Amino acid sequence: MSFRNRIKYLLVHKAGLSNKEAQTCIKRGDVHVNNQPVYANQIFTAYDQVDFRQHALWPQKQYVYACWYKPVGAECTFKTDNADAIIHYLPNELKDLFYVGRLDKASEGLLLLTNDGNIHDKLLAPQNKVTKVYEVSTEPPITDEDLQRLQGGVVILGKQTLPCNTQRIDKNKWQIELTQGMNRQIRRMCHKLGYKVTQLKRISFANLHLQNLKPGEWRWSTREDVMDKESKLS
Numbered sequence: 300m301s302f303r304n305r306i307k308y309l310l311v312h313k314a315g316l317s318n319k320e321a322q323t324c325i326k327r328g329d330v331h332v333n334n335q336p337v338y339a340n341q342i343f344t345a346y347d348q349v350d351f352r353q354h355a356l357w358p359q360k361q362y363v364y365a366c367w368y369k370p371v372g373a374e375c376t377f378k379t380d381n382a383d384a385i386i387h388y389l390p391n392e393l394k395d396l397f398y399v400g401r402l403d404k405a406s407e408g409l410l411l412l413t414n415d416g417n418i419h420d421k422l423l424a425p426q427n428k429v430t431k432v433y434e435v436s437t438e439p440p441i442t443d444e445d446l447q448r449l450q451g452g453v454v455i456l457g458k459q460t461l462p463c464n465t466q467r468i469d470k471n472k473w474q475i476e477l478t479q480g481m482n483r484q485i486r487r488m489c490h491k492l493g494y495k496v497t498q499l500k501r502i503s504f505a506n507l508h509l510q511n512l513k514p515g516e517w518r519w520s521t522r523e524d525v526m527d528k529e530s531k532l533s
Contacts, residue, residue: 407500423480440470
């Protein structure tokens with residue numbers, strides 16, 4: 300991490316101290332991070348509050364997180380001239396947030412909304428292989444053999460999909476767990492094997508779960524709700 304994310308740099312460039320004065324103030328306990336005194340030139344993050352002699356040097360931004368059940372027909376775009384854009388579906392409390400990991404118009408389920416660009420980037424970085432779980436129905440109903448074929452990966456868009464987990468729920472419904480995010484991936488995988496997706500619902504994303512939300516409903520979440528997963532991300 301850059302030296303710019305250390306306490307001494309903040310004291311020099313925000314409080315106008317010399318390097319020597321900054322070091323003395325740190326050792327004396329004049330700096331508090333998240334209301335706790337610090338005595339070393341430690342790293343601070345975008346999520347920290349740094350105060351020097353009771354004056355804020357690095358105010359913590361108020362990050363918010365919401366789980367929203369995107370209904371079928373809502374399109375993941377904020378273009379207001381699009382009648383189906385999610386901005387027309389979202390409650391006022393969520394309209395200033397951006398979504399993480401889009402769902403196509405015909406799909407439904409869990410959509411994370413936030414103003415935290417750091418978590419947004421980490422959750423979507425391909426190398427982090429963040430887990431997403433979907434419930435799927437197809438016409439005709441998929442066979443056990445083809446569920447096994449999906450697990451091994453199929454070629455779509457000229458590329459082999461990564462191995463994944465599948466699990467049958469009943470005759471007409473099954474789950475698939477992906478760590479990949481190719482365009483319309485599940486629909487293309489099913490089409491490759493001769494199936495048409497009739498229902499596609501995301502039930503979990505990273506450490507977040509749809510739970511008992513109904514289409515259009517939402518609930519506040521916290522950074523800690525994704526922390527177990529996010530803490531392992533690069």
